[in-house]
Amino acid sequence: MATPFLSSEEYDERAHQxxxxxxYDDALTTLREGxxxxxxxxxxxxxxxxxxxxxxxxxxxxxxxxxxxxxxxxHEDALAGxxxxxxxxxxxxxxxxxxxxxLELGYADDLDLMLQSGRALFxxxxxxxxxxxxxxxxxxxxxxTQQAPESAEAIACVGYAQHRLGEDDAAVxxxxxxxxxxxxxxxxxxxxxxxxYDRGDYDAALYHFERTxxxxxxxxxxxxxxxxxxxxxxxxxxxxxxxxxxxxxxxELSGELDDIDELFIEVDGAVAAESGDVExxxxxxxxxxxxxxxxxxxxxxxxxxxxxxxxxxxxVLTPDGRQLxxxxxxxxxxxxxxxTEAGKHHTLQDFMSRAAKRAFRETGVRVPSHDxxxxxxxxxxxxxxxxxx
Numbered sequence: 001m002a003t004p005f006l007s008s009e010e011y012d013e014r015a016h017q018x019x020x021x022x023x024y025d026d027a028l029t030t031l032r033e034g035x036x037x038x039x040x041x042x043x044x045x046x047x048x049x050x051x052x053x054x055x056x057x058x059x060x061x062x063x064x065x066x067x068x069x070x071x072x073x074x075h076e077d078a079l080a081g082x083x084x085x086x087x088x089x090x091x092x093x094x095x096x097x098x099x100x101x102x103l104e105l106g107y108a109d110d111l112d113l114m115l116q117s118g119r120a121l122f123x124x125x126x127x128x129x130x131x132x133x134x135x136x137x138x139x140x141x142x143x144x145t146q147q148a149p150e151s152a153e154a155i156a157c158v159g160y161a162q163h164r165l166g167e168d169d170a171a172v173x174x175x176x177x178x179x180x181x182x183x184x185x186x187x188x189x190x191x192x193x194x195x196x197y198d199r200g201d202y203d204a205a206l207y208h209f210e211r212t213x214x215x216x217x218x219x220x221x222x223x224x225x226x227x228x229x230x231x232x233x234x235x236x237x238x239x240x241x242x243x244x245x246x247x248x249x250x251x252e253l254s255g256e257l258d259d260i261d262e263l264f265i266e267v268d269g270a271v272a273a274e275s276g277d278v279e280x281x282x283x284x285x286x287x288x289x290x291x292x293x294x295x296x297x298x299x300x301x302x303x304x305x306x307x308x309x310x311x312x313x314x315x316v317l318t319p320d321g322r323q324l325x326x327x328x329x330x331x332x333x334x335x336x337x338x339x340t341e342a343g344k345h346h347t348l349q350d351f352m353s354r355a356a357k358r359a360f361r362e363t364g365v366r367v368p369s370h371d372x373x374x375x376x377x378x379x380x381x382x383x384x385x386x387x388x389x
Contacts, residue, residue, distance in 0.1 A: 008038040015047050024054045042072045049081045058088040076107045080117055087124040095121075096136060103143070111151065114144040118157055125164065134164045152182035159188065163195055171195060186216035197225050206233055214249040220368060223250050224377045228387075254366045315388040316376060323388075328372040335376075335385075348372070359384060 006014075011034030018027035028051040034044045045068035052061035065082035068075060083098035099117040107113055118140035125133030138161035144154035159174030175192040178185055193208035209226040217223050223246050230236060236243060315325045324334040329348065336351045352369040359367045363382040368374040380387045 005037055006034070008034055008041040008044055011038070012041070012043045012047055015044075015051070019047070019051060019054070024051050027051045028055070040071055042068050042075055042078070045071065046075070046078050046081060049078070049085070053081065053084060058085050061085045062089075074101075074105055076102045076105060076110065076113055080113055080120070083117065084120040087120060090128075092124075092130070092133065099136075099140065108143050109147050111144055111148050111154065114140050114147070115154060115157060118144065118161075122157070122161060122164075131165065134161055137161050138165065150181050152178045152185045152188065155181060156185060156188035156191070160191060163191075168195060168199060172199075186212050190216060190219075190222050194222055194225065197229075202229055203233075205229060214245050217249060218253070220250055220253050220374050221371065223253070224374065228377075254368070313389075314376075316380070317386045317388060319385065328376055331376055332372045355379075 011030060015027040015030040015034070018024075018030060028048065031044050031047045031051060034041065035048070038044060045064050049061045049064035049068065052058070052064060062082065062085040065078050065085060068078040069082065072078065079098045079101050083095040086092075086095035086098065099121070102110075102113060102117065118137045121133045121137035121140065124130070125137060138158060141154060141157040141161055145151065145158055148154055155174055156178035159171045159178060162168075162174055163171035172192065172195060175188050175195070178188040179192070182188075189208050189212055193205045193212075196202075196208065197205040205225070206229040209222065209229065212222075212226075214223075227243055227246050230243065231238070231240075234242075239247075313326060314328060314331060315323060316331055317323055318335070318338065322338055324331045324338075326334070332348055332352060335355070336348070339351075339355070349369065352367075352372070352375045356367040356369040356375070359379060359382050363384070367378040367382060376385070376387065379385050
């Protein structure tokens, strides 16, 4: 007997399972097979749209969602998916109309849909630094909390948006409320710890950081801050065994360099090797380690946690004894100005990228170049400078 065809629902279910496992290519193949048999299946078109979104094929995703809406003009998942795709093209007003339409159709009680819409707006707002999108994201998160007032995830999302809108007191209150609803909500706890750190409330920040596990962290910033606070509060040495799990997690998150980075490093390394720069640099680093330690001891009053007076202001010492102060961005700007090898850069990002490649060539330490604070902290770990506070 011949094997019967799967139904469109079965194709959709299989593809959904593959999608949840992160197997986007296989999910897309399954959906295409289904559409060959059921070209008018709205759910299969929507599935293709989300698989395309996951593969960052935004034009194709948009087309799939639009095809689904031709078949069913008021399908809530297709509207939300099209809104996400339109955001990728900068079509904010059109995207907002799609999201708003789901509310008009009465889907405010769909918690997952409200969170999906809010998160899409929040992500794009973060990329574009658009206050209007943060405001819109907050509105969808608040709708979610109205429908599910005990949802720790929804409450935390409101807190994230409040923080990005500069409403820090409200953000702290929301994040604490989220943790009251679910004390195991690691993402909310890490976010709260970082907000408290930025506000200069270091004791409270450490309290929350210490209630997270290494596997809870997917961003290096929180780990750097936790290590700094633990060393200061508990007077731990630089390589204390208690810090090793966190240092190992940093190594895991730093990952491998991509092909382009490796190519740049290879070219830079070949040029430097011809002039003997690499060996000179390594010798200098060994000398600078001792020099920086003695300078820091002389300049710093102690290794305690900074007080509120110094909140937001930091101080580092360069190998030649220069003292750089200010925000992390100010310090990176100053590093560029005193770096004789920096050359000319159009942006701060250009400088950090070039300096990170040079640091890897000289020390073997991977220095993140996407964030000023991470760049400075990793440079210190590589021995290229010392953080006083």
